[in-house]
Amino acid sequence: MNESNRSPIAITILGIGNTLYSDEGVGVQVLPLLHERLLPFGNIEIIEGATDGIRLLGPVEDTDHLLIIDAMNGGQVPGTIYSVKNEAIPAYYGVKMSVHQVGFQEVLFAARIRERLPSHMVMFGVQPASLDFGVGLSSIVESSLGELTDRIEAQVLDWMTEDE
Numbered sequence: 424m425n426e427s428n429r430s431p432i433a434i435t436i437l438g439i440g441n442t443l444y445s446d447e448g449v450g451v452q453v454l455p456l457l458h459e460r461l462l463p464f465g466n467i468e469i470i471e472g473a474t475d476g477i478r479l480l481g482p483v484e485d486t487d488h489l490l491i492i493d494a495m496n497g498g499q500v501p502g503t504i505y506s507v508k509n510e511a512i513p514a515y516y517g518v519k520m521s522v523h524q525v526g527f528q529e530v531l532f533a534a535r536i537r538e539r540l541p542s543h544m545v546m547f548g549v550q551p552a553s554l555d556f557g558v559g560l561s562s563i564v565e566s567s568l569g570e571l572t573d574r575i576e577a578q579v580l581d582w583m584t585e586d587e
Contacts, residue, residue, distance in 0.1 A: 551564060
């Protein structure tokens with residue numbers, strides 16, 4: 424992307440996941456906390472991506488700094504927070520709820536082949552305790568939202584100071 428006319432930097436925060444399957448919705452459930460915490464920073468777009476699939480290609484391609492939040496199964500204790508950067512991100516996707524679903528991995532792949540992948544990407548994931556049908560997070564994942572919000576804010580501040 425052409426950064427010569429950018430001031431300040433553009434940051435897109437994308438919360439994805441299915442809120443009908445308990446902890447699978449953590450990426451969407453944390454967004455109200457981020458709205459409140461990051462409101463003073465300005466120039467941050469927070470998008471509830473839910474399970475929008477390919478419709479997220481535009482927002483992904485239109486930013487230089489992309490922060491993704493989702494449930495992530497890394498085999499650790501429920502509530503564990505993961506952080507993955509840039510090229511490693513697509514390796515953490517692939518589990519789909521349906522064979523017809525276009526997942527976020529395909530969105531990143533499409534942006535890559537169109538040579539419009541953001542130059543800075545970080546994915547924060549939370550190890551789910553439950554993926555059972557039901558609205559609302561498990562208590563263990565709910566208790567990790569404060570730390571998750573802190574880590575996201577720290578990443579945003581890092582990008583803002585790094586690119587000054």
